[in-house]
Amino acid sequence: MPRNPAWARAMIHSPGLFAAVVDATGHILYVNDAVASACGCGADALLRQPALERILSSDNYHRLIELVVNPDKVNDPIHFEQACCCNQEHHRIVAYVASRHTQQDTDEPIAILTGFDVTGRAQMTDALRRSEAQIRAIVETAVDAIITIDDRGNIESFNPAAERIFGYTAAEAIGQKVALLMPEPYHSEHHHYVNNYLRTGHAKIIGLGREVTGLRKDGSTFPMYLAVGEQNTSDGRHFTGIVRDITERKRMEAEILHIAEREQRRIGQDLHDGLGQMLTGAAMVSKAIAQRLKKKSKLLAQEAENLTALLNEAIVQTRQLARGLQPLDQADEFPTALQELGFQTESILGISCRIRADALPDSCSLLAATHLYRIAQEAMNNAVRHGQAKNIEVNSKTLGTAVRLTIRDDGSGFAEPRGRGLGLRIMDYRARVIGGHLDIRSSPGTGTTVVCSVGGPEPALETVHHADYSSPLEKC
Ligand SMILES: Nc1ncnc2c1ncn2[C@@H]1O[C@H](COP(=O)(O)OP(=O)(O)O)[C@@H](O)[C@H]1O
Ligand SMILES: [Mg+2]
Structure with missing residues (x-):
């Protein structure tokens, strides 16, 4: 094999590779093309010149000389990373390794310096570091609680707003199950929701956002808006919950x-x-x-x-x-007022209305009864106006302190609301204001059923469109 085969030359002059050999005085014994070009002249012109001063910072240059002259003081090899000092190439970042050797013929100490252009990596690391700092600042200063959990429901991070909203310090919360922040029945059922999602991929909450109930450290509950996002990383699946206190x-x-x-x-x-x-x-x-x-x-x-x-x-x-x-002077007029509403709709519009209404629970306030009446009224209006229904059934059942009001029509039904009306939204608000929730089931051709449930067992998160926060019927 020849002493300096062509591939060895090609290797030493590979793009992005810096190579130089200097003696104990810093004078150059050898430089490759990359170093020569960084120094701004041909390789031959640099021989026997202390030219590395032009591309290295003075600190790194002196460490390099120390490596040669002071073997007892400086560990071999040394590593450093720096931008090129020369004007044309100052944007380039090079990672260097310098090691100590001796000249074969003279036994004089020398240093071999090799470097790799890591500009791309350095820029990426820098950009990553900056974006990480930005994200950290956003998370730290956010008004909303930002909580991350792993796929077993363990809390991994808990920002200052989460500390404020839930009353736990990050140190207390991290490592605990996220169910800690939920009242029953969600507390006991949370792992089912997560497992169900992991198994079926069917999201009830991820990517959707909904109103749910939060539990503070002091045991009090509060209404919150929860949006959940998912990230798949090399170390598994993680979920980020953003929580806004909407009390x-x-x-x-x-x-x-x-x-x-x-x-x-x-x-x-x-x-x-x-x-x-x-x-x-x-x-x-x-x-x-x-x-x-x-x-x-x-x-x-x-x-x-x-x-x-x-x-x-x-x-x-x-x-x-x-x-x-x-429409009502007293809460106990609710059944008669509904009958009256049905009678009017029947006599004025010629639509068959079947109304069955139990008396409301004794604890029900006039305002709560009025909200229920208004929900029935709006649902019946919609059945007539939008659904062109022929038959409407209203059924209000009282079970202890719970009420379930159902308005069913045989009209056109709908997949998505067409108009930009407020009626459906206000019905929903009314239901929530009295501590209940509204469930609307409708599809084209099958009519529409509106159910307002107040009190009774909490609805399973799976089955309703809107989770509620409980406040008893009589509070309003
Ligand atoms: N019972 C129903 N039958 C058919 N469509 C309905 C019914 N209820 C609501 N919709 C649809 O939902 C839309 C919004 O209803 P709503 O919010 O009450 O608005 P509006 O104030 O116009 O009545 C309607 O434009 C209609 O498309
Ligand atoms: Mg309406």
């Missing part, structure tokens, strides 16, 4: 609905007791005038009677308006 939003929603309901009730009462009474008085007066005018002028008497009829019609309309605004 305040819920309180506001309830407050708005209550205010609206109270205001409607007030207007209804004013109409009934104020305007209604005045109209009744006016009708009585005009009737008396008509009586008196009968002897004097038939024409005038007829006009007074017409006025009385108009006033009576106005009284009926005022009562109807007042009823619409204030």
Whole structure:
């Protein structure tokens, strides 16, 4: 084999490879093309020159010389990584290894320096480090709790917002099961949900986001919005939960609905007791005038009677308006009010309505009863307006303190709501405000069933569209 075969030359001049040999004074004995080009001249011009000063930082250059002259002080080999110091190549990052040797012929100490261009890797590491720092800053300062768990439900990370919201420190939470943050029955059932998902891949919550109930360290529960994402990494599957405490939003929603309901009730009462009474008085007066005018002028008497009829019609309309605004005076009027609603729908629109309603539980407040009534009213309106139903069935069952109100129609049904109406959303709010949940089942051609359940056993997370947070019916 020749002493310096072509492949050996090719190898020493491979792209990205830096190679140099220097003596104890730093003078160059050999450089390859990459070092020569970094130094800005041909390899021959660098021989016997202390030219590595041009591409190495002064610290690294002196460590290199120390390696040769001070073998007792400097461990062999040395490693360092640095940007090229020369102007043209300063963007390049090179990882160097320098080792100590002796010249074969003279026995003089020398250093062999080799380096690899690691600019791409260094840039990537730098970008990774920066994005990691950014993500850490976001996670640390987020208003929402960010919690990561492994596929066995063990908490792996717990950010400061999670500490604030749940009351556990990160040290207390990490390593525990995530079920720690859930009340029953989710607490006991969480591992089933995870196993079920891992087995079937059928997501109930991942990638969807929903309202659920959270459990704080002090045992109190609160409504929260939970969004879950999944990551597959080399060390397995992980889930990230982002939790927003929506107690305040819920309180506001309830407050708005209550205010609206109270205001409607007030207007209804004013109409009934104020305007209604005045109209009744006016009708009585005009009737008396008509009586008196009968002897004097038939024409005038007829006009007074017409006025009385108009006033009576106005009284009926005022009562109807007042009823619409204030459908119930007491919670125990709920069954009769529903019957009345069914009767009106049947007589005005000619649609068959079958209404069966138990009395509500004694503990049920007027406001809660009104919300239930409004849900039934909106579902019946939708059945008529959107579904063109021929038959509507309303069934309100009371079981102890629980109520299950079902409105079923045989109309067109729907896959996705067509309009941008608020009705379905407000029904849902109303159900939640009274501590219940709404379940709407509908598909084209099969009609629509709306079920509002309040109280009773908590619904399994699997079976309902919306998990609830419990507040008893009577609280409203
Ligand atoms: N019983 C029903 N039958 C058929 N479609 C319905 C029914 N209930 C709701 N929808 C659909 O859902 C949409 C939204 O309903 P809703 O929120 O109550 O809006 P709106 O205020 O217009 O009544 C309707 O436009 C309709 O497409
Ligand atoms: Mg509607």
